[in-house]
Amino acid sequence: MIAKKENPIIRTRFAPSPTGHVHIGSLRTALFNYLLARQKKGQFILRIEDTDKERSKTEWEYELIKIFEWLQLNWDEGPILPKDLDINPADYQPDYLGAFAPYRQSERKNIYRKYLQKMIEEGTAYYCFCNKEDVEAEKQYLMSIGEAPVYRGKCRNLKPEQIAEYLKQGKPSVIRFKCPANRKISFNDLIKGPIEFNSDILGDFVIAKDLDNALYNFTVVVDDSEMQISHVIRGDEHLSNAPKQILLIQALGLNQPEYAHIPLILSANKKKLSKRDGKTSVVDYKEEGYLPDALINFIAFLGWNPGTEKEIYSLEELITDFSLEKIQKAGAIFNLEKLDWINGFYIRRKPLADLTQTLVPYLEKAGLITEKAPEFYEIIDTGEEVSFEYLCKIVALYQERLKKLSEIIDLVDLFFKQTLSYEKNLLLWKQMTDSELALSLNKCLEILSLLEEKDFNKEKLEQVLLPEAEKMPNRGNLLWPLRVALSGKKNSAGPMEIAEVLGKEKTLFRIKKALELLT
RNA sequence: GGCCCUAUCGUCUAACGGUUAGGACAUCAGAUUUUCAAUCUGGUAAUCAGGGUUCGAUUCCCUGUAGGGUCACCA
Numbered sequence: 001m002i003a004k005k006e007n008p009i010i011r012t013r014f015a016p017s018p019t020g021h022v023h024i025g026s027l028r029t030a031l032f033n034y035l036l037a038r039q040k041k042g043q044f045i046l047r048i049e050d051t052d053k054e055r056s057k058t059e060w061e062y063e064l065i066k067i068f069e070w071l072q073l074n075w076d077e078g079p080i081l082p083k084d085l086d087i088n089p090a091d092y093q094p095d096y097l098g099a100f101a102p103y104r105q106s107e108r109k110n111i112y113r114k115y116l117q118k119m120i121e122e123g124t125a126y127y128c129f130c131n132k133e134d135v136e137a138e139k140q141y142l143m144s145i146g147e148a149p150v151y152r153g154k155c156r157n158l159k160p161e162q163i164a165e166y167l168k169q170g171k172p173s174v175i176r177f178k179c180p181a182n183r184k185i186s187f188n189d190l191i192k193g194p195i196e197f198n199s200d201i202l203g204d205f206v207i208a209k210d211l212d213n214a215l216y217n218f219t220v221v222v223d224d225s226e227m228q229i230s231h232v233i234r235g236d237e238h239l240s241n242a243p244k245q246i247l248l249i250q251a252l253g254l255n256q257p258e259y260a261h262i263p264l265i266l267s268a269n270k271k272k273l274s275k276r277d278g279k280t281s282v283v284d285y286k287e288e289g290y291l292p293d294a295l296i297n298f299i300a301f302l303g304w305n306p307g308t309e310k311e312i313y314s315l316e317e318l319i320t321d322f323s324l325e326k327i328q329k330a331g332a333i334f335n336l337e338k339l340d341w342i343n344g345f346y347i348r349r350k351p352l353a354d355l356t357q358t359l360v361p362y363l364e365k366a367g368l369i370t371e372k373a374p375e376f377y378e379i380i381d382t383g384e385e386v387s388f389e390y391l392c393k394i395v396a397l398y399q400e401r402l403k404k405l406s407e408i409i410d411l412v413d414l415f416f417k418q419t420l421s422y423e424k425n426l427l428l429w430k431q432m433t434d435s436e437l438a439l440s441l442n443k444c445l446e447i448l449s450l451l452e453e454k455d456f457n458k459e460k461l462e463q464v465l466l467p468e469a470e471k472m473p474n475r476g477n478l479l480w481p482l483r484v485a486l487s488g489k490k491n492s493a494g495p496m497e498i499a500e501v502l503g504k505e506k507t508l509f510r511i512k513k514a515l516e517l518l519t
Numbered sequence: 520g521g522c523c524c525u526a527u528c529g530u531c532u533a534a535c536g537g538u539u540a541g542g543a544c545a546u547c548a549g550a551u552u553u554u555c556a557a558u559c560u561g562g563u564a565a566u567c568a569g570g571g572u573u574c575g576a577u578u579c580c581c582u583g584u585a586g587g588g589u590c591a592c593c594a
Contacts, residue, residue: 017594052593132592139590148521149590174592192524201522201590209592216594240523240589263525263587270586298531301543305532309542328532330525331587338531338544348557401556429553469553479553491555 010042011230014075015220017049018060021281022067024334025235025265025273028299032262033233034073035300035322045227046078048104051219056106062089067282071292072315077227078103100227105219112214115222115252116175116207124251125207127163128155128176150203151176175208177248185243190231190260190324197243205244217244225254233260233324236331237272260324263303263331273334289362289405290339294346298339303328312345344403356388356395359408363391366409368416379416393501397493411492415501420488420510424517429480438518440481443468445511453504461496485514 012033016026037044046068050056065081068074077098096102119125128151139149156178158166166173183199207218214222220241224232239261249256267277279285285295297313306313306321313321347355360377363369369377375388398411414420427437447464455461469478483495486507492498499507 015594019594049594055593128592136591143520143590146520172592195523197522203590206592213592215592220594235588236524237588238594241594243523261524266587268530272588301531303531307533309533311531311543328525332532333530335530335544341544344557398556400558403556474553476553481553483553487554489554493555495553 008230009228010037010040011045011228012037012042012233013045013047013224013227013229015047015049015223016064017052017055018057018064019052019055020060021283022064023273024280024282024285024299027071027282027295028265028302029233029235029262030068030073031296031299032260032304032322032324032327033231034075035318036231036233036324037076038319039322042230043076043098044074045098045100045229046075046103047223047227048079048106049216049219050104050106051214051216053106057090058092059089061094061104062092063283065094067286070286071282071296073296077101105223108219108223109212109214111226112208112219112222113211116211116214116218119177119207119251120175122251124178125175126156126178126204127158127167127173128204128206129158129166129171129173130154132172148201148203150201151205153178153204156204173210174206175210176204177207177244177251179204179247183247185246187242187246187256187259189239189242190258191263191327192239192261192329195239195242199243199247202244202247207248217241218248221245221248221252221254224257225249225252229257231258231260233262236261236264260327263328265302266331266333268333270331270333278336287406289407290343291346291350291358291405294339294343297346298342302332302334312342340403347402347405348400350399352392352396352399353388355399356392359395359405360391362405362408363412363416366413368409368413381416382418390501397497397501401493414487414489414492414498419513422484422488426488426490427481427484427514427517429476430474432477432481434518436477437481438515440472440478441485441511441515441518443478444482444485445508445515448499448504448508448511451504456504456507457500458496461499465496481514482511485511 014026014030014033016022016030034044036042048061050061061079062081065079075097077100078096079094080097082092082095094104102108116125120127130151135151139151143149153176155176179202180199184196185199186194186196189195205217206215208214223229242259242261246256265273267273269277271277273280279288282295286292293314296315296318300313300318300322301311304322304327307326360369360371364371367380369379369386369391372378372385376385377388377391378385394412394415395408398408401411402408427441428434432440444465447468448461451460451464465478465482466475469475472478479495483492483498484490486495486498486502487493502510
């Protein structure tokens with residue numbers, strides 16, 4: 001019997017910088033880390049990389065946490081919002097989940113200092129007092145002659161007493177890594193396969209501004225080790241950071257995590273998706289009315305697929321079927337049309353009451369309605385009071401026409417307005433004349449006047465209207481003008497459906513208004 | 520420029536040496552229809568190029584080409 005090999009615990013992390021809105025590419029990185037951790041029954045950790053204090057703002061961190069709540073992507077360790085949060089997002093201090101708290105790098109400086117001192121003592125790092133401009137100029141020169149633009153270690157062999165003297169004087173300095181010469185750095189990327197670098201292209205890179213201000217490549221290595229991260233899944237743009245980090249890991253004698261560099265999300269011009277290509281932040285998509293399930297489904301399929309023809313995936317299903325091996329090696333262009341289609345699909349299959357509920361904030365924001373009491377609203381333009389059920393009836397007419405929640409406004413505003421404004425000619429169906437139009441409209445008025453309020457439903461309306469429409473040269477002669485009179489729009493739901501929701505009084509009123517346009 | 524990565528319909532992708540190169544979005548045509556959607560049916564559309572290896576290459580190797588990433592006291 002061979003003893004069953006015990007699987008190490010999978011621990012992944014998402015380590016964003018709170019320097020702006022959450023990028024759509026970051027979301028995908030986070031999602032893949034989340035999926036792997038959940039699938040392997042491991043842990044998913046959120047770490048805030050705010051070492052750049054100029055650019056980092058707590059309100060970005062706050063927004064990020066909100067976005068992930070919205071997406072239902074929860075973490076096992078990391079910052080969470082305090083329970084009683086009645087403060088400005090800019091001032092909040094997080095609560096922490098998990099054993100390695102705190103999870104903000106700005107609060108972990110004592111840890112970095114310890115490791116930094118260790119490296120300096122062991123001689124794998126050193127103080128450098130070179131002038132910044134000189135170093136930059138040398139790099140430019142090296143690049144111009146076709147060599148790797150690196151710092152070549154001018155300050156490597158400064159005497160200890162010299163260093164102490166400079167430090168005492170307060171001479172500007174940084175801490176550099178003493179990069180070993182001509183060393184092969186190879187690792188097996190879980191997505192790209194074997195990758196090899198030579199250390200000579202790196203030079204003695206800066207790992208800290210001083211003992212209290214460690215820089216990215218250094219903090220990442222320390223934190224991933226301290227937090228026992230097993231898999232680092234991150235964007236392709238970090239591939240060139242991997243050799244630096246591996247060298248640091250070796251210098252510090254730490255364990256090396258597995259790496260998986262996922263391809264970038266590209267814009268239509270095949271470049272890394274950036275702000276100038278349109279919407280790149282997750283909040284933008286949230287506000288425009290993309291559903292979290294749809295967004296996650298779409299994002300997961302950008303560069304990954306299950307190898308089957310199944311394309312509609314819930315988060316739970318993604319957790320089950322996800323695998324790093326199936327991740328694509330090449331970048332994927334962000335295809336908005338497909339996102340729209342998936343979102344429309346999710347909207348269509350959402351239960352009506354749920355959909356209406358998520359739509360209410362859009363109606364309120366557009367100034368169409370205002371909530372008076374729970375599930376009770378006032379139409380701002382008319383002062384009428386309507387129930388949640390009434391809103392559901394309206395939404396039902398447009399559920400299958402919606403691609404994004406924000407589109408609802410232009411579709412349903414007709415139900416929230418006293419009077420419609422449209423061109424008279426819009427009432428004309430094909431080659432219709434004004435007198436034919438008047439005839440049609442009067443016919444509708446005549447028929448509908450006879451109908452009782454309680455019979456104002458789609459079935460009854462069809463019963464009385466359709467036979468009359470058949471008598472016309474074309475059904476559209478009767479139905480098109482009616483639909484436009486009721487909706488004021490070129491495109492809308494059907495006239496009977498609208499009439500049902502409007503009710504008898506408003507329906508007749510609108511037909512009369514249309515007739516007035518003719519005179 | 521150095522280093523690294525990548526390459527199948529317009530787009531996202533399937534095919535782990537043998538398929539009429541499959542699916543989805545988009546697009547086109549038809550059906551349905553008062554409009555727009557939704558829905559159904561059908562169509563157009565791809566292996567970057569050149570060399571190898573092999574009985575056989577989308578698939579493996581090499582070269583080229585094209586694209587991308589990265590070269591901070593940012594992350």
